Amino acid sequence: MLLRALTITLLATAVALPAQAQGAMTVIGGGMAKDCSVAALGGESDIRFETVCTQALETELLSSRDRAGTFVNRGILKLRRKAYSLALADFDRAVSTKPDLGEAYVNRGAASVGVRRYAEGLADLNKALELGVDEPEKAYFNRALAHEGLDDLKSAYLDYQKAQTLKPDWQDPARELARFTVERR
Structure with missing residues (x-):
């Protein structure tokens, strides 16, 4: 089917952008990293769960995937509170820990959109889709x-x-x- 030119306009251009969607990661095993994962997957945003994630990163022996996943999950908790700069730092750590982790890129992209760095966000979101995400x-x-x-x-x-x-x-x-x-x- 051949489509002719498609013109798309917004009904109201002064609409604020909606909240970003986040993709949490399941961390295998037990301990604080698992509790951090459950909090992120469960939609929590309370700062006390960030403390659990931080303790897991500082004290638990984690595989590179689970370490990166814990950075992603802690970043998501920050992202939900709109602490975009702090979330970006966690997503950067996740990417440096496991560069092939799509969820790190999709969440870093969401945080970049949150701080209106749209081109950076777009690049990360394209990378996430290329790598694959849940x-x-x-x-x-x-x-x-x-x-x-x-x-x-x-x-x-x-x-x-x-x-x-x-x-x-x-x-x-x-x-x-x-x-x-x-x-x-």
Whole structure:
């Protein structure tokens, strides 16, 4: 099917960008790293869980994957509190610990979008999708936010659509798509 030119506009351009989607990591085994993982996966944002993550990083013998995962999980806890700079530092540590960990890139991309460094976020989100992540819909959603921040509305629209296709029951992409009008010419 050949598509003609697609014009996409926002209904209201003064809408604030929505919150980013985060992808936590399961850490295998027991101990504080596992507790950190459970907190991140469970949607916690209380700073006391960051302390558990920090203690795990300082005292537990962790594989490189679990160490990187614990940095990701601690970063997610910070990201939920909008402590973007602190979260970025954790995601940087995760990337340096395990450079092939897609979740580190998707979350670093989300944090970059949070501080309006859209081009950096876009690069990390593309890398995350290239490496593979457990929840690609979150990468597409965050990439849509980055595209929107860079005024690339067509790419933003297509990524919101992809996120919705991957997880149809997730309301955030549907809410964002409702802000767009599409004209085919």
